[in-house]
Amino acid sequence: MLSPMAARLAAKYGYTNIRVYHVGAPAWAQAGHPLLTTTDFVRKRLGFIVLVDTRGPEKAEKGYIQGAVGIRLKDIPLEKNQFPMDRKAYIVLYSQKTNLSGLAPVVKTISSWGYKHVFVLDGGYDGWLKTDGAIQKGLVRTKIFYIPRPHPGEIVGDEFMNIVATRPKGKLILDVRTTAEASMGMIDGAVNIPVDELQGRLNELPKNKEIITHCRTGLRAEMAYTILRNAGFKARFLNDKVAIIENKLFCCYKALIR
């Protein structure tokens, strides 16, 4: 979208040898070529990415990027089961230096498992040190531990379950599934307004409580959150699966499977 427009502008500037790689960065990665990420990006997402020190645990002990997991490059293909269920997880590999050619085959392997965001850190560990990035020394984790970055307005599963259990006065659980779905079972104390009726039934909701929306998967809960926020309500949504079977609540698996 942007590249053809840029190409047209460049032609106006008088450039004569213009080409457009129209399929762009996603196609580059899909073809198994690594994309480079920056120390800035890693610093911003620290804690919410899978950061792999490919030099392996022994080398990493002398100093590694904060939060990294140490897995030797040649062992990564054997560790598929360790990688998060969430295929949209951000995965960043680094070496001592950029080492594109060395890391490329492993990037290709990880991408082939279905991961959409696999990157190589530009500059590697040395580059990280140059920008005064946070490091750790000593024993390095060898098992991947991944927490996804929460969306704005998202409530985490633990807090949601706590509200279900304690039913605090200042919170209201709003079930935005269809009435047919809700008739099969609802969370105790929750109110059901299907999301497609919500805009017209806002007057049924209290302005002085925080409204926590949920549905079956999280999709409609987010839509309801949008409606509530636009109307000036205090709200959050549960971006997780919910099932009520024989009056028992089954919920919040995201934290477990990640």
Add this chain to the structure above:
Amino acid sequence: MRYLKTATFTLFGLMILFVWQPAWAKAPSTLDKRVTKKCMNCHKEYKTMKDILAGEFKSRSRKAKSIQVKINGGMQLVKYTPETSVKNVPNVKALKAPIPIRVHYRKVGNDLVATKIVAKPKMKVPEKQLMKTEELARLVALGPKKGGYTLVDSRPGIKFAEGHIPTSISIPFPKMSKMKDRLPKDKNSLLIFYCGGMR
């Protein structure tokens, strides 16, 4: 012909506005909430068009028969019906985030109902300008000096920071006129642009 089209749209829009104007309808009133600023770069006419939304398609719920549109960081919900016409993609199902869309709506009670959803059409690039992955990979392996090229990432700076093609430089399209000096001095040298892929 173009003017006629715009005029018809505006007229049609005005007609709808007069028919559907219940005071309680929660329609987005200010332009800021209706149209994403980015869209306005090329679509000045959006300023005068009534009852449209323009932004990025975010998500769709089949059960709620609704779509979410991202507008200047905020969100708007619009319902759709079997009568909603869809342009440039086969149907609502084929809308994939984050494709830019324009929604023509009418207010029904408290809801916005889409009459027409127009997806941004693919931009045409002359065949001889297109570059294949293999060709670019060969150049990147050589490097800009040996390969004799300048590779420009036209996406926003944040996308470049997240993950860019090796050897590329970041010149976000909206900032291109200001960053002209980063382009090569030799106007006959090979200049390659890429972005997040054309939709």
